Amino acid sequence: MRIAIVSDAWEPQVNGVVNTIKNTRHSLLELGHDVLLVTPDNCRTFACPTYPEIRLAYQPYAKVAASLDGFVPDCIHIATEGPMGLAARRYCLNRGLHFTSAYHTRFPEYLRSRSRIPLALSYCWLRWFHGPSKAVMVATPRMQDALQQRGFTNLSLWGRGVDTTHFAPREREQSCIERPLHLYVGRLAVEKNVDAFLQLDVPGSKWVIGDGPLREALEQRYPAVHFLGAKPNNELAPYYSCADVFVFPSRTDTFGLVLIEAMACGVPVAAYPVEGPIDVVAQGRSGMLDDDLGRACQQALALDRVEVRQCALAYSWEAATRQFLHHLHPVRHAGAPQEHGLPEVVGI
Template identity: 55%
Template sequence: MRILIATDAWAPQINGVVVTLVNIIARLRKHGHEVHVISPEGFFTLPMPTYPEIPLAVMPGRGVSRQIREFDPDTIHIATEGPIGAAARRYCLRRGLAFTSAYHTCFPEYVQPRFGVPLAWGYAFMRRFHAPSSAVMVATPAMRRSLEEHGFERIVDYKLGTDLELFHPTNERFTDLPRPVFTYVGRVALEKNLPAFLELDLPGSKLVVGDGPARKKLEREFPNARFVGFRHGVELASYYQRSDAFVFPSLTDTFGLVMLEALACGVPVAAFPVRGPIDVVKDARVGVLDQDLRRAALAALELDRAGCRRYAEAFPWEETTRQFLAHMAPARLAQRDPLGAEAR
């Protein structure tokens, strides 16, 4: 099958959307599917406001249309709501082509604190964007319920996974940092609520693996924490493996793949009991969800690391790929009125 994926998030960006797509695409190709990715690569781009490491394609409409025509896909998936995704959506509506989409990012909650845009406006935009989609893929039941409450339709589940070969337990622990080591991995940005972790009175060390627009400010405010920037592959896995607990302070994630990566390495999770963590950490034996994040972090130290690994083994990327394929819609069998779909 010829599968086209339109996404504004792509390498060299490092985030959950990119990790998800890269892993799904690798497995699609392994099973003989032909995949074409339309991303900001090859387009003129400008840095995203307040997030300069994310490039946004400028007026990509013609290029996106040309790539869709030339690839002639059997099925189309729009992964993001940025300029690339919007251009692919317009093309599909004009040509009466069906497409699926995904809700990976809590866009309204990210825009509201940065630009003062009311949450209701953000959800209205997102609802309109996804309205013509044949299936809106979400990673968790909590996210599904939230979107249904905001009037979204045709929502389907697909459980995200982790790389169980790359992320695995070892007996190594940090020797150059006072233990226990409490680790965060991910973007260093406003929406990740990192001060809630870095302000905690905890023994040992706090480690931040990742980068982003808030890093310099947080390094100044929390000089006792260790910031090491982005890490990849085996090196990234080693940071998880050597940690004693993984702390995830975000209140706005749709899922939180990094929690699965930590669990696959045998590292217990501490987080708030909110959307994302409540769907990833469903077993009290592998993580502690508490409104008191300090209490959760300390309690996580007592959990069984072998049990964390066993729990993560239920989340292979192969299952995610199977669900992704099951939700895809034949592009040329669309029987929809583009103007009607656009107006909803």
């Protein structure tokens, strides 16, 4: 099957959406499918408001249309709601094509934390964006319930996976590390609530891997914390394995791929009992969830790292990708006439 995936999130960005798309593409190819990724590569870009590290495509409709016209996909999946996603949505609606979409990120909550835009307004826009989608894929049952309560329809579950061969326990570096070592991996942005981790009064040391708009301010505010900068996903496993506990302070993530990556390396998780961690972490087995994050860190240290890894083995990219395939819709119903020569719309 010929599958086109359109996304605003792509390299050099380092985040869960990019990792999900890369691993899904790999699994689709392994299963024998032909995959086209339509990303902002070779597009003019501009800095995302409030997040200049992320570049968004400027008027990408021509590229999106040309890419999809040339590929002639059997299925089109729109991964993100940015300019690339908007262009693909318009392309499909102009031609009467079916598509699926995904809800990866809690943009309404992020926008409210950065710009005070009301949640109701953001969710109204997202309902409009996803309204024509034949299946809106979400990562967890709780996220599905939350969006249903917001008026979303055609919701389907699409889980996530981990490469348990790459993310696996390794020999732990012991020298020059003040233990217990508390590790955070992720963006350094207001929605990630990193302050809640860094201000904890816990023994040992704290490492932070990631970059973002708050990095400079956090480095100045917490000089005792070791900031390592962003690392490619394929370099993270040794850092995970080195840690005694993985701390996940976010209260707004829809899943949190880093949770299962850490667990696959045998590292117990400390997090709040909120969407994302509550769907991924097995309480008392692979991590501890507590409204007192410091207490969660302390209790997580006592967990069996072998059992932590066993909990992560339930997640595989092949299983997640088969879910993805099940929810895809053909661009046309069987027997529908082919359309040619429709005018392209300039702009997004």
